[in-house]
Amino acid sequence: MQIDLIRLLVDFGLFVLIWMVQLVVYPSFSYFSKQELINWHQLYTxxxxxxxxxxxxxxxxxAIFQLAKDQDLFAVLSLIIIVGMWLLTFFIFVPTHNKITSEEVDDEICAKLVKFNWLRTAGWTFLFIWNFLQYYFR
Known part of the structure; x- marks a missing residue:
């Protein structure tokens, strides 16, 4: 299987996953009591x-393989966005989820997850659409 198709499939997986998290999973956290959320979170994460x-x-x-193959705008910008997604995940989302795990739960934490996850939702949506267009219209 060629690397471009693998990348497209992975981007699609993240696209579907992030929209499910954004529209279903994170908003549902506000419907749990504090203890229920802590219990669910231990299973969920x-x-x-x-x-x-x-x-x-x-x-x-x-994306690294694609950049090694072709140093075009798609490969460079794509990798920059992906690194941004990793930074958001490890500097905003992991610490926020750690707060829930350590029982520091309040309405602000749930709202923060939904609010900041729009950045990842936009990034992974953009990457999937751009990659789809790149793949099918080259």
Whole structure:
């Protein structure tokens, strides 16, 4: 399978996943009591990580391979956006989820997840659409 198709499939996976998280998962957190959210979060985070991490790692690796192959605008800007998604994830989302894990739960945390996740939703949506157009209209 060629690297461009693998990348397109990974981008699609992240596109679907991030919209599900943005529209269903994070908003649902506000419907849990504090203790219910803490309990659910302990089950949720390892499970979602099993889906998110391989997709994010696959996207990063395929983008690096694409940049090594072609140093065009798509490859360069794509990798910059992907690195941005990793930075957002590890400097905003991981610490926020850690607060929930350590039982520092309030309405602001749930609102922060939804608010800041729009950045990742926009980034992964843009990457998927741009990659789709690149793949099919070259």
């Amino acid at each position: 390892p499970r979602i990580t099993l889906m998110v991490f391989p997709l994010m790692a696959g996207q990063l690796l395929t």
